[in-house]
Amino acid sequence: MSERDPERSMSQTVRAQLALRDMILSGRLRPGERISELQAVEITGVSRTPVRLALVRLEDEGLLQAIPSGGFMVKAFTERDILDSIELRGTLEGLAARFAAERGASARSLEPLKECLADLDQLVRQDPVSVEAFSAYVTMNARFHALLTELSASPPLIRQIDRVSALPFASPSGFVMAQSALPEAHQILLIGQDHHRIVVDAIENREGARAEAVMREHSRLAARNLRLVLRNRTHLDLLPALALLKSSAE
Amino acid sequence: MSERDPERSMSQTVRAQLALRDMILSGRLRPGERISELQAVEITGVSRTPVRLALVRLEDEGLLQAIPSGGFMVKAFTERDILDSIELRGTLEGLAARFAAERGASARSLEPLKECLADLDQLVRQDPVSVEAFSAYVTMNARFHALLTELSASPPLIRQIDRVSALPFASPSGFVMAQSALPEAHQILLIGQDHHRIVVDAIENREGARAEAVMREHSRLAARNLRLVLRNRTHLDLLPALALLKSSAE
DNA sequence: TTGTCCATTTATGTATACATATTGCACCCA
DNA sequence: TGGGTGCAATATGTATACATAAATGGACAA
Numbered sequence: 418m419s420e421r422d423p424e425r426s427m428s429q430t431v432r433a434q435l436a437l438r439d440m441i442l443s444g445r446l447r448p449g450e451r452i453s454e455l456q457a458v459e460i461t462g463v464s465r466t467p468v469r470l471a472l473v474r475l476e477d478e479g480l481l482q483a484i485p486s487g488g489f490m491v492k493a494f495t496e497r498d499i500l501d502s503i504e505l506r507g508t509l510e511g512l513a514a515r516f517a518a519e520r521g522a523s524a525r526s527l528e529p530l531k532e533c534l535a536d537l538d539q540l541v542r543q544d545p546v547s548v549e550a551f552s553a554y555v556t557m558n559a560r561f562h563a564l565l566t567e568l569s570a571s572p573p574l575i576r577q578i579d580r581v582s583a584l585p586f587a588s589p590s591g592f593v594m595a596q597s598a599l600p601e602a603h604q605i606l607l608i609g610q611d612h613h614r615i616v617v618d619a620i621e622n623r624e625g626a627r628a629e630a631v632m633r634e635h636s637r638l639a640a641r642n643l644r645l646v647l648r649n650r651t652h653l654d655l656l657p658a659l660a661l662l663k664s665s666a667e
Numbered sequence: 668m669s670e671r672d673p674e675r676s677m678s679q680t681v682r683a684q685l686a687l688r689d690m691i692l693s694g695r696l697r698p699g700e701r702i703s704e705l706q707a708v709e710i711t712g713v714s715r716t717p718v719r720l721a722l723v724r725l726e727d728e729g730l731l732q733a734i735p736s737g738g739f740m741v742k743a744f745t746e747r748d749i750l751d752s753i754e755l756r757g758t759l760e761g762l763a764a765r766f767a768a769e770r771g772a773s774a775r776s777l778e779p780l781k782e783c784l785a786d787l788d789q790l791v792r793q794d795p796v797s798v799e800a801f802s803a804y805v806t807m808n809a810r811f812h813a814l815l816t817e818l819s820a821s822p823p824l825i826r827q828i829d830r831v832s833a834l835p836f837a838s839p840s841g842f843v844m845a846q847s848a849l850p851e852a853h854q855i856l857l858i859g860q861d862h863h864r865i866v867v868d869a870i871e872n873r874e875g876a877r878a879e880a881v882m883r884e885h886s887r888l889a890a891r892n893l894r895l896v897l898r899n900r901t902h903l904d905l906l907p908a909l910a911l912l913k914s915s916a917e
Numbered sequence: 918t919t920g921t922c923c924a925t926t927t928a929t930g931t932a933t934a935c936a937t938a939t940t941g942c943a944c945c946c947a
Numbered sequence: 948t949g950g951g952t953g954c955a956a957t958a959t960g961t962a963t964a965c966a967t968a969a970a971t972g973g974a975c976a977a
Contacts, residue, residue: 429930453958470930501823704929705929
């Protein structure tokens with residue numbers, strides 16, 4: 418009875434949204450496939466009204482695409498689309514870092530970020546990095562990026578970054594897990610952590626341009642990971658989000 | 668009968684969305700004010716289902732804010748929010764210009780942009796600029812920015828720029844009309860047009876960094892206009908979108 | 918007079934019935 | 948056999964009734 422509590426506590430709309438998102442990201446609904454409301458009702462077990470709301474929300478989340486004549490289909494992404502989304506996130510996070518630097522983030526507000534940095538250092542220091550450490554890194558890395566975004570103190574920018582990061586393959590931690598299976602893993606992790614260190618330093622010293630440039634470059638590590646994984650094609654299973662890739666002949 | 672055609676041709680959802688958006692931007696619904704579904708039903712004349720859809724759409728358009736306990740309220744913006752939104756748009760348009768330059772926009776695809784540039788030149792050349800010319804400039808300017816965005820050939824970026832520009836005060840032409848009443852009007856117009864010229868030149872010569880920098884600076888003209896208008900406070904009527912400004916003691 | 922609790926009212930969340938538009942298939946005609 | 952037309956099936960769009968949760972106001976007690 419207690420195990421049903423979390424499910425009971427949320428609205429039907431949210432439940433439908435989660436169920437459908439899961440179906441899409443896991444690849445059970447293929448890119449380009451039309452997803453009718455009735456079908457969605459069967460999948461989620463809720464009625465058409467909340468299902469429709471969930472579909473609209475998934476559309477502006479970027480996972481679905483509206484069909485001109487009505488209804489929705491699962492969006493398909495090219496490799497280029499994904500790379501552009503990563504560059505886009507990098508650009509926005511760069512702007513956030515610049516804002517943080519220019520507006521003089523207080524020493525107190527920088528404290529959580531520094532703590533997060535130290536925690537990441539702990540995890541990265543291991544060699545080889547255990548799978549658990551990788552998993553912990555993913556969580557902590559997401560926290561670092563979230564804290565950095567907040568430091569911009571700009572609601573419109575924060576909102577926009579959140580929207581871009583909603584696409585799983587564009588999120589800061591989207592490709593970290595893939596690294597755990599790549600030979601270049603540890604080195605890339607170390608480089609990424611160095612970026613983290615530099616951006617905090619730049620913000621502290623009010624070096625806006627430097628902070629911005631570093632965050633932009635930082636996002637390109639994710640692009641590098643993506644390319645490595647796609648060329649190897651051995652560890653695609655670690656990246657369920659790639660189910661949305663167009664003509665994925667997996 | 669024929670005059671009702673355009674109204675009849677669109678869905679109730681779209682109609683409700685337009686009606687509510689108009690109410691918000693015209694200031695008849697004040698920032699922070701809760702807007703209940705029943706109230707929206709009375710305003711729009713359609714039933715709750717499409718009204719609700721419209722409210723959700725206006726939320727991710729950025730005009731409404733969800734209330735945690737349910738329902739929506741009209742979003743309030745600070746002057747800083749607006750300035751940040753403009754900087755955000757400039758950053759994204761800068762990225763678009765860089766993409767266009769780096770990816771080698773073809774001479775053929777640059778053609779419409781150059782035509783648009785020439786048209787703008789025509790309009791700017793007048794001194795003083797007539798009100799009709801200003802109005803034409805607004806239209807043509809919007810077209811220029813749209814074409815430039817398209818040149819990036821990046822669907823994710825285009826999507827994001829469209830979302831930012833949906834906020835009326837963040838759109839490329841949001842503050843042009845205000846210029847028509849400012850003494851600095853003509854000069855700012857000329858500078859803006861020079862930016863246009865430079866960015867086309869930079870794209871043509873594959874100078875990505877230059878194209879990006881110019882578009883960023885270009886957006887700051889809008890920021891300048893905003894500050895001028897707010898300091899003068901004489902021509903606020905030209906900018907209905909400012910109804911969303913927090914504590915606007917107009 | 919003020920604070921708290923309960924009742925009432927009004928809001929949103931959900932389901933479903935009905936209206937209308939779109940799509941696809943079959944059949945007929947050229 | 949190819950193409951077009953029309954009907955049937957199925958999709959989305961809309962309205963509304965019902966369920967449930969939140970907000971409000973009044974009454975009573977401290």
